[in-house]
Amino acid sequence: MSAMETDELPVVLPSSTTSGLSLALHPLPILNISEHLTRMRLQTRSSLPFVLGALLGTQNGREVEIVNSFELAVENDGESVNQAFLVTRKELYKQVFPSLEFIGWYTVAERPTAKHIALHDQFIVYSSTPLLLVMQPSTLFTSGTEIGGQSLPLKAYEPTIEIRDRKSRSVFIEASFSVETGEAERIAVDWTAKGGEGGTSLEGHLQTQRAAVKMLHDRILLLVKYVSEAIAGSAKKDHATLRALSALIASLPASENRGFxxxxxxxxxxxxxxxxxxxxxxxxxxxxxxxxxxxxxxxxxxERGGGGGSGPRRRGLMxxxxxxxxxxx
Missing domain, CATH: 1.20.5 (Single alpha-helices involved in coiled-coils or other helix-helix interfaces)
Incomplete structure (x- = not known):
């Protein structure tokens, strides 16, 4: 089968074919992929740059959990993966997170193509069935689509073998996933979603201060209006209120008053x-x-006189x- 024929054949099986994989995705890899894409867009000034990374997690039979991720280095314009870099990073993560294994890889694309099949073959040495997580750009993503119960521009694929015309080839099956979060992850995601503003306590404190200043300003305007009307004679003079206002004004700092x-x-x-x-x-x-x-x-x-031993002391005292x-x- 030629390369042109391979490009013409779809690499994703129809949606009627189910994966049967129980996949859980944590927020951290989602944030990492999004940050990776944003940074590459700024560096390359391209709306759809080439993004590639590894997925780390745990697998127990057909239950897979994706917990973390890291970026990968590529060669030949994205056609091959830098294997030395991948092995080094994987071993470093293994030292810090011994329970995490290489689960698959991620990229950014509209849909998987033959190029992704070629990349998939390079990851088989680290996992027999490396999963593929594709982030779809927002311009190509339909917001009404529900993925794993969440409106996220992500799709997960499980690799499999298709036999066509007595020939086998690698293809992908779309796998549903759910987003799993722990308590610490919920706090971090909530802080990130609010723009990293330093927590809701600061915002609440500032809102309270703003409300107090606004209330003070409104009451000062009310007092100024009352005094103006009392001077003009349109309001009845309350001497107790006027004395309280006078005492309040006298207690205020008058640093702007030159005479003071x-x-x-x-x-x-x-x-x-x-x-x-x-x-x-x-x-x-x-x-x-x-x-x-x-x-x-x-x-x-x-003048001292006499030779007595006690004489000088007496004269001295005197x-x-x-x-x-x-x-x-």
Missing amino acids: REEFDTEYEDVQLTAYLASLTKSSNILNELVDRHLILTSPRE GRQGDFDRFHM
Whole structure:
């Protein structure tokens, strides 16, 4: 069978053929594929760039669970997979997630073609039946289509062998899937869906603050209207209310009032000067006491006389007492 004939034959069996595979898809690979596609669009400036990656998960008989994914490197314009890169990344993920195995691969396309069959054959060495997850671009996706109970631009395919004209070839069977989420995944998806705004608590706090400011503004306008009408005589004057308003205004900061600022600065300087003078007075008092003590200790004594051992002490005591009396008269 020539390559042209292979391209003309459909590689997906009719929808009447069921897969019978129980497939569960987690949100993380969906987000990874979407991010991969968006990044490649920006890098290549193409609406439909070539995207290729591996799917990791667990398989127990016909029950398959896709948990994670990672990107793959390609060669020859996307015709072949960089096997060394695939093996290295797979082993690295195996060290971190020992329970996850290579389940299949993903790409972005309108539908599987013969090119995808050629890529599929390169993954058989890692899994006997590698699954294919195709993300369909939004421009080619019908929003009314239900996939696995979810309106997602994704389709899953299971590989199989078709015998036609006594010849066998690889084809795909569309498999239904369901989205499975854990508690941590639901929180992460909810945060991502809200644009990563830092959580709903911040939004609620800001909304509360906005409502409080709006209420305060409305009440201030109401008070201004009442005072204007009271001055104009169209409203009855309530002296208790007016006194409360006057006290409220007096308690408000008047930093924008130039007269208030000048008066405040003057009082502030007076207080600072008073504190400075008090400190000087206290320092002068301490210095005066030190001078007095120095004079008492160094003042001249009376001439010492006599040879008694106790005489000098008596004269010394009397001399200190005389100095003390002289300096404190």
